[in-house]
Amino acid sequence: MAVVNVLEVIDIRLAFEGVIAVDGVSFEVGESELFAIIGPNGAGKTSIFNVLSGVYRPQQGTVRFNGDDLIGRRPHRIAALGLSRTFQNIELFSHLTVVDNLMLGRHNHMRYGPLSAFLWLGRARSEELKNRSAVEDVIDFLELEQWRRFPVGLLPYGVQKRVELGRALAMDPRLLLLDEPVAGMNVEETEDMARFILDVREELNIPMIMVEHDMGLVMDLADRVMVMDFGRPIRTGTPAEVQADPDVIRAYLGEQHRSVTT
Amino acid sequence: MKGPKTIKGRPELYTSYAQDMALLNTRPKRAWSLALVVLAVLLPFLITDDLLQLLATGFVAAIGAIGLNIVTGYAGQVSLGHAFFLAIGAYTGAALSGPETGRVIGFGITSLPVWLLASGLVAAFFGVLVAPVAVRLRGLYLAIVTLGLVFLGEHVFREWTSLTGGPGVGRPAAIPELFGVRLDRNNAMFTAAQQLYLVMFVLLVIFGVLARNLVRSRVGRAFAAVRDRDLAASVIGVDLTKYKVLAFAVSSFYAGVAGALLFVVNGFFDPGSFNLLLSVQYIAMVLIGGAGTISGAIMGALFITLLPRITRELPAVLPFISGDATGAVTVFQVEAVLYGVLIIVFLIVEPRGLFGIWVRVRNYWRTWPFSY
Numbered sequence: 234m235a236v237v238n239v240l241e242v243i244d245i246r247l248a249f250e251g252v253i254a255v256d257g258v259s260f261e262v263g264e265s266e267l268f269a270i271i272g273p274n275g276a277g278k279t280s281i282f283n284v285l286s287g288v289y290r291p292q293q294g295t296v297r298f299n300g301d302d303l304i305g306r307r308p309h310r311i312a313a314l315g316l317s318r319t320f321q322n323i324e325l326f327s328h329l330t331v332v333d334n335l336m337l338g339r340h341n342h343m344r345y346g347p348l349s350a351f352l353w354l355g356r357a358r359s360e361e362l363k364n365r366s367a368v369e370d371v372i373d374f375l376e377l378e379q380w381r382r383f384p385v386g387l388l389p390y391g392v393q394k395r396v397e398l399g400r401a402l403a404m405d406p407r408l409l410l411l412d413e414p415v416a417g418m419n420v421e422e423t424e425d426m427a428r429f430i431l432d433v434r435e436e437l438n439i440p441m442i443m444v445e446h447d448m449g450l451v452m453d454l455a456d457r458v459m460v461m462d463f464g465r466p467i468r469t470g471t472p473a474e475v476q477a478d479p480d481v482i483r484a485y486l487g488e489q490h491r492s493v494t495t
Numbered sequence: 496m497k498g499p500k501t502i503k504g505r506p507e508l509y510t511s512y513a514q515d516m517a518l519l520n521t522r523p524k525r526a527w528s529l530a531l532v533v534l535a536v537l538l539p540f541l542i543t544d545d546l547l548q549l550l551a552t553g554f555v556a557a558i559g560a561i562g563l564n565i566v567t568g569y570a571g572q573v574s575l576g577h578a579f580f581l582a583i584g585a586y587t588g589a590a591l592s593g594p595e596t597g598r599v600i601g602f603g604i605t606s607l608p609v610w611l612l613a614s615g616l617v618a619a620f621f622g623v624l625v626a627p628v629a630v631r632l633r634g635l636y637l638a639i640v641t642l643g644l645v646f647l648g649e650h651v652f653r654e655w656t657s658l659t660g661g662p663g664v665g666r667p668a669a670i671p672e673l674f675g676v677r678l679d680r681n682n683a684m685f686t687a688a689q690q691l692y693l694v695m696f697v698l699l700v701i702f703g704v705l706a707r708n709l710v711r712s713r714v715g716r717a718f719a720a721v722r723d724r725d726l727a728a729s730v731i732g733v734d735l736t737k738y739k740v741l742a743f744a745v746s747s748f749y750a751g752v753a754g755a756l757l758f759v760v761n762g763f764f765d766p767g768s769f770n771l772l773l774s775v776q777y778i779a780m781v782l783i784g785g786a787g788t789i790s791g792a793i794m795g796a797l798f799i800t801l802l803p804r805i806t807r808e809l810p811a812v813l814p815f816i817s818g819d820a821t822g823a824v825t826v827f828q829v830e831a832v833l834y835g836v837l838i839i840v841f842l843i844v845e846p847r848g849l850f851g852i853w854v855r856v857r858n859y860w861r862t863w864p865f866s867y
Binding site: 288308309313317318324325326328329338340341346351352353360361362365366401404 | 518712726727729787
């Protein structure tokens with residue numbers, strides 16, 4: 234499918250004491266591909282994200298991101314390489330405004346230090362103004378204009394999810410990890426989010442990995458799907474291939490799904 | 496004003512990010528700030544010297560409270576060790592500027608900018624030394640470790656008599672000299688109190704504006720990110736260790752500066768001053784003023800500094816409170832109880848502190864007469 238791979242994950246194994254969370258997972262994500270990971274709760278989907286973003290360190294395996302090896306790097310270093318993510322349970326800075334949250338996404342795009350910050354002159358001022366304008370592009374892209382000045386803790390759940398996507402986008406990522414972007418959303422909010430994810434693909438051309446339980450969304454949007462169960466990948470393929478796989482139906486989708494889709 | 500002009504009748508319509516992000520970005524903010532500065536500069540000619548001394552102390556306390564607010568209010572690292580860093584600053588300033596001969600150490604460098612900067616830097620150095628511990632702990636555990644600093648400091652300062660003069664004796668505070676003028680002595684134009692008041696005010700404005708700039712910069716946002724969600728902060732590229740250490744360094748720098756100035760008004764200090772109560776007073780300033788705001792720290796510091804002055808008037812109103820150290824209920828006890836009661840009341844009723852009350856008053860009048 235894709236010629237160049239942005240991300241290559243080779244034989245990752247992650248265990249906490251005796252509990253094996255991820256057991257021999259390998260996959261790759263191509264340029265401008267939308268790769269989905271699905272599976273029952275506790276299958277190890279979020280653990281893979283935590284390995285990729287440096288929160289967990291796997292016992293075994295390699296992760297190569299645009300040629301750089303990610304294993305052993307601390308999270309902020311990985312972020313600096315252009316990998317950004319959202320969280321299953323919103324992890325925004327709840328006391329800060331939408332603008333400040335997005336400006337934090339641009340943290341690594343500004344280089345001035347504390348001494349310059351004290352004076353707010355020269356480099357500090359010009360970098361702040363330049364990045365404020367970049368943040369406005371994200372606000373415009375995600376239609377967040379009316380919420381700009383609100384502390385995010387006060388915003389509705391669906392909007393918070395959108396702000397979190399915005400913070401990840403503000404980083405100008407080279408790969409975006411979405412952890413359950415529509416979890417807990419109603420139909421309208423889900424449709425909005427789906428539209429934004431499609432916009433990200435088409436206008437910004439950013440490759441994405443998405444963990445999601447909403448099968449409709451996954452099957453509609455994803456190029457390829459990896460199904461996991463108990464830490465192991467049981468099938469990787471196009472949505473159509475995966476949906477027809479008997480192992481996937483047994484482990485995750487259920488027998489009812491077969492009758493619905495066929 | 497820089498940048499494109501505002502449109503008449505639309506004061507809050509910004510046409511550039513420079514306008515939007517300016518320090519004083521609304522007309523009322525500019526007007527209020529100007530009014531406060533004018534009032535503060537005129538005060539020395541309107542009120543008595545003992546009140547000026549009190550206000551000057553309040554301004555210095557405000558610098559210290561801003562420091563504590565940076566590490567605790569912005570970066571979310573609870574520190575009970577502020578008294579320790581105040582002490583470091585006080586002794587650095589006093590030792591550098593003290594006379595060369597005498598019973599305590601002195602180097603005779605009386606120029607205020609020199610010893611002030613040195614006091615801040617030495618305190619910041621100790622802040623950076625302590626920070627590695629702080630990076631690994633948080634919340635209550637960090638509070639206990641920083642509390643340990645206060646006791647450690649108290650012991651060292653009590654024993655190191657060649658620096659501190661020893662308990663009950665003490666040593667003279669730093670000697671404030673600016674452009675060859677001794678600020679702590681009356682001269683032809685100003686009294687000592689007037690001079691010190693004005694210098695402390697100017698220093699507060701300088702350190703206040705610097706801190707305000709810091710907290711609205713990428714550094715300040717990183718502090719807040721560490722406070723609100725450290726996991727998310729690291730995943731978007733904030734180096735947690737670096738910013739925690741930086742918060743401690745900046746906070747201790749401010750504490751060092753405040754410590755060096757704190758006793759200049761009184762002229763004398765004793766190692767017993769730097770105890771847990773002093774740390775608690777600064778926590779009270781931050782909580783009562785409003786955690787995570789610079790102007791709140793200033794309001795809180797002035798409030799706590801002026802509080803004893805108000806309680807001293809109590810015996811006249813409530814005869815069962817005694818004005819001296821004897822009697823069943825003394826003003827000193829009332830003061831100590833008030834710190835505690837005020838912290839509790841503010842945490843329950845208005846967690847945003849005096850700053851929060853100010854915001855509510857402002858919002859009420861903004862929509863007046865439709866204020867509901």
